[in-house]
Amino acid sequence: MSAAAPPVIEIRGLAKSFGANKVLDGVDLSVARGESLVVIGGSGSGKSVLLRLVLGLEIPDRGEVVLHGTPADARLRARFMQDFGMLFQSGALFDSLPVWRNVGFRLLREMPAAKARERAIASLSRVGLGPEVADRMPADLSGGMRKRVALARAIATDPAVLFxxxxxAGLDPQRATAISQLIRGIVSQTGATAVTITHDMRSVRTIADRVALLDSGRIRWQGPVQAPAGGLDSDPDPVLRAFVEGRPLDAAP
Known part of the structure; x- marks a missing residue:
């Protein structure tokens, strides 16, 4: 019998402070191949810092990030980053470039412009945007369309890992639902490993296979979205219940 594959991402005892502000204080978490993990937590709970540490944009005070079973160093992380895509909170589109060049930004380093444009238009189609959008500028797009273009860019190279x-963020409920459904569909169709950080519980239920709650610098709770007992909507943990139900921790349920 072959040994089980190691997690794609494993976080061991990760800690990070900024001055006197202790943001993370010993986070342990792993993401299996093909799993869609969603990390939830209140504003300032350290979700974005955790993501930046995984990507190597911040250096931890202690602990380590392990990629495919090997502690991450600069060389390993560089290889890992060649096969990942990311949807940034703001979209982070280049305002001076037309949509197709935004989507094909990484592709343009690997192939002629005509081929990159073709691939970009195909990627736009996967998120429900037609070829007529390709030559528009980001400033001409609605908020929902900008998110779709940013998602098309994230998946344009068919990465194995998505963040x-x-x-x-910033979308009305209908557009938020549409983006969440797109993400779920793409993750399911491609088999990519996905990590999402959010405080939007509607998107959590659509996107996640498993959820982890970050609180007071540590993973307070983790488990499946649905389960007969112990799932997101049934576990009695008081911090989880308050967050999921959108009420102050000391308020009665």
């Missing part, structure tokens, strides 16, 4: 940073 989503507050993917529904």
């Amino acid at each position: 989503f940073d507050e993917p529904t």
